[in-house]
Amino acid sequence: MxxxxxxxxxxxxxxxxxxxxxxxxxxxxxxxxxxxxxxxxxxxxxxxxxxxxxxxxxxxxxxxxxxxxxxxxxxxxxxxxxxxxxxxxxxxxxxxxxxxxxxxxxxxxxxxxxxxxxxxxxxxxxxxxxxxxxxxxxxxETRNPVLSLLISETNIEKDHKTQLEHYVFTDRKWKDESAVNESIQPFALRYFSPKSL
CATH class of the missing domain: 3.40.50.150 (Vaccinia Virus protein VP39)
Structure with missing residues (x-):
């Protein structure tokens, strides 16, 4: 997966x-x-x-x-x-x-x-x-997916079969209120349809 x-x-x-x-x-x-x-x-x-x-x-x-x-x-x-x-x-x-x-x-x-x-x-x-x-x-709690938003969001990869949305997470390590180190991490969340809930 x-x-x-x-x-x-x-x-x-x-x-x-x-x-x-x-x-x-x-x-x-x-x-x-x-x-x-x-x-x-x-x-x-x-x-x-x-x-x-x-x-x-x-x-x-x-x-x-x-x-x-x-x-x-x-x-x-x-x-x-x-x-x-x-x-x-x-x-x-x-x-x-x-x-x-x-x-x-x-x-x-x-x-x-x-x-x-x-x-x-x-x-x-x-x-x-x-x-x-x-x-x-x-x-x-879970977010209720709004189909029009899911279709319009272009920066998220969606797999409608598994109900997974794939993001990119920017991890920032802070020091004195300025980002000193950033790393990019993949990140997935499942959006449950009302029917599957």
Whole structure:
């Protein structure tokens, strides 16, 4: 399907943090669910803890799981600086076992779109199901592809059969507010049609 590391753009976790602030809609949606459902909470593909840490600061019992060690390391450092206690787990979201159930499980940003084939999505959903409390909620987001935009965007390669869109990611390493090193990385996301969802 792809012959490159689709997570390469996430290896520079500090730059990721600089470029990915929480937006108000995401913030309100996930925080409202956390307050409605309560703890414990599992953040799948937690990255640098952009949701995990603020929820833990508000007293929720949080576990964050991520496949990228660089992201988890930054998350741990941030949590330590803020004296926030979070259970950080390095694991593949398609198959891990924590031995506990969660009232609320979520994955934010375009994380869900990184599960590029049916087998990966099924693995993720099996893992979620195994960890979800009987009355728990799993929340995620994905972009709804608008056909007219998909047709008009010329800088993206599209494979309509696999529903993959291929991008080029420019990784910039920052120093003193100026880019000192750039590398170009291929990057793919899956756009799920409403029917396939």
């Amino acid at each position: 792809i012959d490159f590391d689709n997570l390469a753009g996430y290896r520079n976790a500090h730059t990721y943090d600089q470029l990915n602030d929480l937006n108000e809609t995401e913030w309100k949606f996930y925080f409202d669910l956390a307050y409605q459902l309560g703890s414990p909470i599992l953040d799948v593909a937690c990255g640098t803890g952009r949701f995990t840490i603020p929820l833990a600061e508000r007293g929720f019992d949080l576990t964050g799981v991520d496949l990228t060690p660089e992201m988890l390391e930054v998350a741990k450092q941030k949590a330590e600086r803020l004296s926030v206690n979070i259970n950080w787990v390095h694991a593949d979201a398609r198959h891990f076992e924590l031995g506990r159930k969660f009232r609320f499980i979520f994955t934010t940003g375009n994380s869900f779109q990184h599960f590029l084939d049916r087998e990966s999505v099924d693995g993720l959903l099996r893992t979620i199901y195994m960890h979800l409390d009987q009355n728990g909620v799993f929340a995620f």
